[in-house]
Amino acid sequence: MESATTKSDFRLRPETGRAKVWYERCLVGLEVGPTGAQFGHSDAKDTRYCAKFNGREIVRYCVDANCDYLVIWARDGDYAYYNSKLLPKAPGLGKRDPLRETVEEAQKHKLPVIAYCVVQQGGHFLVAHPEFEMRDSNGNRIGRFCYNSDYLEVMKKIVAEQLAYGIDGFHIDMLDQGFGPPYGCWCEHCRKKFKAEFGRPMPKSVTWDEDWDRMLEFRYAGSARFEQALCEYIKSLNPRATVDFNYHGNPPFSWEVGQRPVQHAGNGDFVTGETGVWGFSALTVGLNAEFYRAATPGLPFQVAMQRGVRMYHDQTTRPLNDIRWELLTLLAHGTFVTVVDKTGFDGWLDPVAYERIGTAFEEVRAKRSHFGHKPVSEVGIYFSSRTRDWIGRDEPARYFRSFQGAHKALAYEHIPWSVVLDENATIETLKKLPIVLLPNAGIVSAKELALLHRYVEEGGNLIITGLSGCYDRMGQLQKKSSLESLVGARFIRKLDSLDN
Known part of the structure; x- marks a missing residue:
């Protein structure tokens, strides 16, 4: 269950x-x-x-x-x-x-x-x-x-x-x-x-x-x-x-x-x-x-x-x-x-x-x-409504597959998980979780970025997958990921393959 x-x-x-x-x-x-x-x-x-x-x-x-x-x-x-x-x-x-x-x-x-x-x-x-x-x-x-x-x-x-x-x-x-x-x-x-x-x-x-x-x-x-x-x-x-x-x-x-x-x-x-x-x-x-x-x-x-x-x-x-x-x-x-x-x-x-x-x-x-x-959770799966709308557009499954796939991986491994939503996420929400997972959250706002920085600075751990942070607010691919300062790596290009 x-x-x-x-x-x-x-x-x-x-x-x-x-x-x-x-x-x-x-x-x-x-x-x-x-x-x-x-x-x-x-x-x-x-x-x-x-x-x-x-x-x-x-x-x-x-x-x-x-x-x-x-x-x-x-x-x-x-x-x-x-x-x-x-x-x-x-x-x-x-x-x-x-x-x-x-x-x-x-x-x-x-x-x-x-x-x-x-x-x-x-x-x-x-x-x-x-x-x-x-x-x-x-x-x-x-x-x-x-x-x-x-x-x-x-x-x-x-x-x-x-x-x-x-x-x-x-x-x-x-x-x-x-x-x-x-x-x-x-x-x-x-x-x-x-x-x-x-x-x-x-x-x-x-x-x-x-x-x-x-x-x-x-x-x-x-x-x-x-x-x-x-x-x-x-x-x-x-x-x-x-x-x-x-x-x-x-x-x-x-x-x-x-x-x-x-x-x-x-x-x-x-x-x-x-x-x-x-x-x-x-x-x-x-x-x-x-x-x-x-x-x-x-x-x-x-x-x-x-x-x-x-x-x-x-x-x-x-x-x-x-x-x-x-x-x-x-x-x-x-x-x-x-x-x-x-x-x-x-x-x-x-x-x-x-x-x-x-x-x-x-x-x-x-x-x-x-x-x-009270539920116990080790990983919070982050859901981005802006990514749903502006990258998913008329085919939202392009984003949902990543969110649901993250859940599937955790459920199959019996790792306790919960859901974190971009609209109401706070530092108090994140600090309850040892790990926050961003599954292909393409659009990350400046407000969200500041929140994630604070979470990491206060001891939290991030797992970032896919093209998280690589799109602007209108769903257009950027030259730089907004998460580069967090991950210590540069965005080079988008691969044609969906699963790497």
């Missing part, structure tokens, strides 16, 4: 006289949502969809499976799964209200209920409201919501509806700006706001120059403002309602998503990220968890894993030991874990899945004292 720890209390904070919030006392939970509208534009007349999606039954299954909390599907790009005055309801629900059913049944068992609410998904709602849609550089609609439009006000009304049910909090998903081309947004809202902020028009395309640097900052700021404003609004209605945003700031995600590792991790009560072979790899289960820890130091962090063999909406349930491996690995890295169950098309719950998950969760309860301890 590639984790080493020393003993400490599990997420205990100084006594404040208040009861713990649900995530401060919970380790494992389930997220339950239907299969059938996940890609948007589903058949709004197909009454088979969600005909058996029953909140009371879901709660009972979760209680029997030893859940500490439940994340219940409330809204996606097509439908609401409750009686909404703003959104169309899933066609198979009829007069039923699964969110109401869930909250009422959960109260009997003192089970915290978190509403799953999507922000960014093309579907029936976006088709009906083109005024909120992102545009590419040619003005074409590209199937995503613009965060600088009035969509924020719509989202406020949606979360207010859900909050009125008495839920304990929100898991808000899909805070991205797309996962690849076509890129956005060049709508009139964005053009006006960009001109007001920078005193010049937007670049006409992806130009990878000073104007594009401004565009990246503009996109990052837009995502952060949206998250912060939505969280603040929810807290204004109910200060005890928790808010977490699903996070896309770690590999394999890059600039196109509109998130930096640190800037977009801390805008809620805690960060939630994902793992799984479907989108990451078997080896990066622990790496993802430690990335989320590094992005929000000192805060709890949540990781979602799936019960299906291949991906979330796969109805083939994983073997018990496969579930145990991923679940226990994540817990060993200090996270709390949500297992995602996507039901059948009609909302049917698979009893075999809940039996296996329940067995795994029972083991977690028995081993609770083993989790949540």
Whole structure:
């Protein structure tokens, strides 16, 4: 499970006289949502969809499976799964209200209920409201919501509806700006706001120059403002309602998503990220968890894993030991874990899945004292978001291979490791580590260089690989490495081979 720890209390904070919030006392939970509208534009007349999606039954299954909390599907790009005055309801629900059913049944068992609410998904709602849609550089609609439009006000009304049910909090998903081309947004809202902020028009395309640097900052700021404003609004209605945003700031995600590792991790009560072979790899289960820890130091962090063999909406349930491996690995890295169950098309719950998950969760309860301890790390793997953006550009794997390769080498040798992020690294962060490894961190700023110098002067050790420090801030190869004064060597040239 590639984790080493020393003993400490599990997420205990100084006594404040208040009861713990649900995530401060919970380790494992389930997220339950239907299969059938996940890609948007589903058949709004197909009454088979969600005909058996029953909140009371879901709660009972979760209680029997030893859940500490439940994340219940409330809204996606097509439908609401409750009686909404703003959104169309899933066609198979009829007069039923699964969110109401869930909250009422959960109260009997003192089970915290978190509403799953999507922000960014093309579907029936976006088709009906083109005024909120992102545009590419040619003005074409590209199937995503613009965060600088009035969509924020719509989202406020949606979360207010859900909050009125008495839920304990929100898991808000899909805070991205797309996962690849076509890129956005060049709508009139964005053009006006960009001109007001920078005193010049937007670049006409992806130009990878000073104007594009401004565009990246503009996109990052837009995502952060949206998250912060939505969280603040929810807290204004109910200060005890928790808010977490699903996070896309770690590999394999890059600039196109509109998130930096640190800037977009801390805008809620805690960060939630994902793992799984479907989108990451078997080896990066622990790496993802430690990335989320590094992005929000000192805060709890949540990781979602799936019960299906291949991906979330796969109805083939994983073997018990496969579930145990991923679940226990994540817990060993200090996270709390949500297992995602996507039901059948009609909302049917698979009893075999809940039996296996329940067995795994029972083991977690028995081993609770083993989790949540302070990690031990001998090597900090340094991640450079500027290198991701300006050297990785449209092919971020060119940089990710080095970062993930460093992790692979350490994990295979059973060397305790952790993640260090360029955005929030301090001398205190570095001094906790005997060694800091820079795996092909091509862009090293003057501020970072000064920090690394101080770290070495105070007894720290560096391992520098690849073309670390050999590029300027715009991703252009330099004649000299900015790290020459640290390594005692000169940069001669870049080799054509990738692995030396």
